[in-house]
Amino acid sequence: IEPFDPASHPHRRFNPLTGEYVLVSPHRNNRPWQGQIEPPQQITLPHHDPKCYLCPGNERASGQNNDTYEHTMYEHTKIFPNDYASVLPPPGPAARATPHPLFVCEPVVGTCDVLIFHPRHDLTLARLSLTAITRIVDEWVGVYRRRGSQQSIKYIQIFENKGAMMGCSNPHPHGQIWALSHIPTIAATELTSLARYAANPGNHMEPSESPRGPFGRPCLLCDYIHFELGVAEDQGRIIVHNEHFVALVPWWAVWPFEILVLPYHRHIPSLAHLTHEEKLSLADVLSKVTKRYDNLFSCSFAYSMGVHQRPLPPSEEDIQNIDDEDNIAHLHFHFFPPLLRSASIRKFLVGFELMGEAQRDFTPELAAQRLRACSDVHYLDLVE
Amino acid sequence: IEPFDPASHPHRRFNPLTGEYVLVSPHRNNRPWQGQIEPPQQITLPHHDPKCYLCPGNERASGQNNDTYEHTMYEHTKIFPNDYASVLPPPGPAARATPHPLFVCEPVVGTCDVLIFHPRHDLTLARLSLTAITRIVDEWVGVYRRRGSQQSIKYIQIFENKGAMMGCSNPHPHGQIWALSHIPTIAATELTSLARYAANPGNHMEPSESPRGPFGRPCLLCDYIHFELGVAEDQGRIIVHNEHFVALVPWWAVWPFEILVLPYHRHIPSLAHLTHEEKLSLADVLSKVTKRYDNLFSCSFAYSMGVHQRPLPPSEEDIQNIDDEDNIAHLHFHFFPPLLRSASIRKFLVGFELMGEAQRDFTPELAAQRLRACSDVHYLDLVE
Numbered sequence A, B: 001i002e003p004f005d006p007a008s009h010p011h012r013r014f015n016p017l018t019g020e021y022v023l024v025s026p027h028r029n030n031r032p033w034q035g036q037i038e039p040p041q042q043i044t045l046p047h048h049d050p051k052c053y054l055c056p057g058n059e060r061a062s063g064q065n066n067d068t069y070e071h072t073m074y075e076h077t078k079i080f081p082n083d084y085a086s087v088l089p090p091p092g093p094a095a096r097a098t099p100h101p102l103f104v105c106e107p108v109v110g111t112c113d114v115l116i117f118h119p120r121h122d123l124t125l126a127r128l129s130l131t132a133i134t135r136i137v138d139e140w141v142g143v144y145r146r147r148g149s150q151q152s153i154k155y156i157q158i159f160e161n162k163g164a165m166m167g168c169s170n171p172h173p174h175g176q177i178w179a180l181s182h183i184p185t186i187a188a189t190e191l192t193s194l195a196r197y198a199a200n201p202g203n204h205m206e207p208s209e210s211p212r213g214p215f216g217r218p219c220l221l222c223d224y225i226h227f228e229l230g231v232a233e234d235q236g237r238i239i240v241h242n243e244h245f246v247a248l249v250p251w252w253a254v255w256p257f258e259i260l261v262l263p264y265h266r267h268i269p270s271l272a273h274l275t276h277e278e279k280l281s282l283a284d285v286l287s288k289v290t291k292r293y294d295n296l297f298s299c300s301f302a303y304s305m306g307v308h309q310r311p312l313p314p315s316e317e318d319i320q321n322i323d324d325e326d327n328i329a330h331l332h333f334h335f336f337p338p339l340l341r342s343a344s345i346r347k348f349l350v351g352f353e354l355m356g357e358a359q360r361d362f363t364p365e366l367a368a369q370r371l372r373a374c375s376d377v378h379y380l381d382l383v384e
């Protein structure tokens, strides 16, 4: 029997954030595909589309008119409540008794906002200037603070669905912000995992010089990223890093080119804790990640992206106080993109994945290697 | 404030099998859809396709030739190892030490089989005779026993991906059987939930006359289905039931028309425990469920279907002994179909669902009502 090699032998890896495993089948890389072919991801869009309900001056689904929101052209964003919100604002109706313990049902209240990234219909994160992306980061901080200080709200989920393949119904670059009266399942699971890790000093292995969370306790993500930064560059999972942020394909990645983005110099619980320099660094890493994604298969790369952080923002006076239980959270961004082999062949998380556990066909290390090899210059911006 | 009404107010429901919640937004039923439109689900296929690698007599991806497997035409199935298996047979390489507790990696061995449901290229479960479906049930029992008694194997996952939308690369009706050296995440979570429920007698509410699991302890699914059967027929979630099996949209359904199929007369841990009558009853309920699915939007309805049961089959002598810890499992089938509003508009579980928790736009009760209203006669078999 040959020695085990994760680059070629089937194995499963553990995701310490969610407690779930992923089955990795590295030997299965080249199986033929006779299944569904995705339509080309449209790359040439007009600057302004008169039929788009997000473009400046146009009419929205609700019948309301967008203003021009172009005070500072190329740098302006717009935020408004979703015309078809999945939750309704407080106060909601009171809960009623459950007829049987197997029928748990809790009322939910909250708000859903839409954040338009830019007036231009065609400029995704991958095409926007750093100044424009920084403006989006500022909007995220603002909405996190605003919605997070409203009554009944317990969690703010910021995310973006990009591309028709990921259920996005409008190519005009935009994201969403859902403020909810409960902490959703996955965010709650991650917070529990971070708390469990912090409570167990035995978990804190070398290198022990990694940053620490509240009360000087070990942080799962500080330790994880510290270890990743120590792996030889060409063998590891890191794609790119700048002064404050790093982007990598996590050890436990499920989606073929899944990426985790997080700060690595210090334990940062939320967007509200970012310094000005850190915000610029975040904008820079988001730009680099999305450019590499588009360059990988020369298309507008679809994904779902989301922010996990402290459930609610700290008060102004609490922001300096790291020793707060809620600061167990370590700010990070997940990118879950479906494409597998080309702009038209995606991975389906179905069947075994829905009944058993996630499965992937090549290693995260190989995915990282391919994303590292991509340019930071967007292929559409290349001058011949 | 009006009293809470789950038929119209946003709320979340708890799935006691997985420990996850689903956010239900009943008020959001009629939002317009400008996103991706699915291609028509092909309904007229030839009886035999010379290019299909599953049709009798044709060549497979591996270069091997299928035999005719038509000993008893319309009643024969065929089973063979997948040419592109996601795992490799034992013995596999030995595990190696983990460099850090955050980098857990376990070798996996096993086998992947393909089960062709029928020689006919065009006959899905919804179109097959009860005799033909019973033959498939017999094959499942056989492969569960065979693969489940092999060395190193700890779990058998039986499933079917149907339709291009669900990642199926060949419309010739077939399913898969993965035998693995570990219990996959979701199956393990369900088993833990069943064990926790059984260990807590406080959980066992009225009606107390529901069947019980091993050692006379309460079974989560026996109790659940017993309660469901007591709800007034037109207000509940049950779609259809026959002598031994019931099909319903579970209280915690995530997919728009998700269905759970399970036996309700007695606690049945696995396919191997089924009597001949129960197998016929299972074939009948699978036929009725898939016919109603096709009739809902008059198309070949896509889904992922999977069996959860006792991880490994009991020995011949153990089959009569219900008092065995492994018999905590209660045999059930999950159907996860993506279609939402028509044959061309699907639900996307993206963004909020991937970062927070599952979300649905109309209630499971409404879904059940619509599936109840569908005929048991397949729309293609209707004589004008």
Ligand SMILES: O=P(O)(O)O[C@H]1O[C@H](CO)[C@@H](O)[C@H](O)[C@H]1O
Pocket: A035, A347, A348, A349, A350, A351, A352, A353, A359, B161, B166, B167, B168, B169
């Ligand atoms: O095994 P198949 O049919 O080639 O592949 C299909 O089912 C597998 C198991 O559910 C999934 O992992 C694949 O993504 C899907 O395309």
Ligand SMILES: O=P(O)(O)O[C@H]1O[C@H](CO)[C@@H](O)[C@H](O)[C@H]1O
Pocket: A161, A166, A167, A168, A169, B035, B347, B348, B349, B350, B351, B352, B353, B359
């Ligand atoms: O809110 P949208 O963009 O209309 O809808 C999209 O995102 C939602 C949140 O991720 C999902 O629940 C929907 O299935 C998806 O189509």
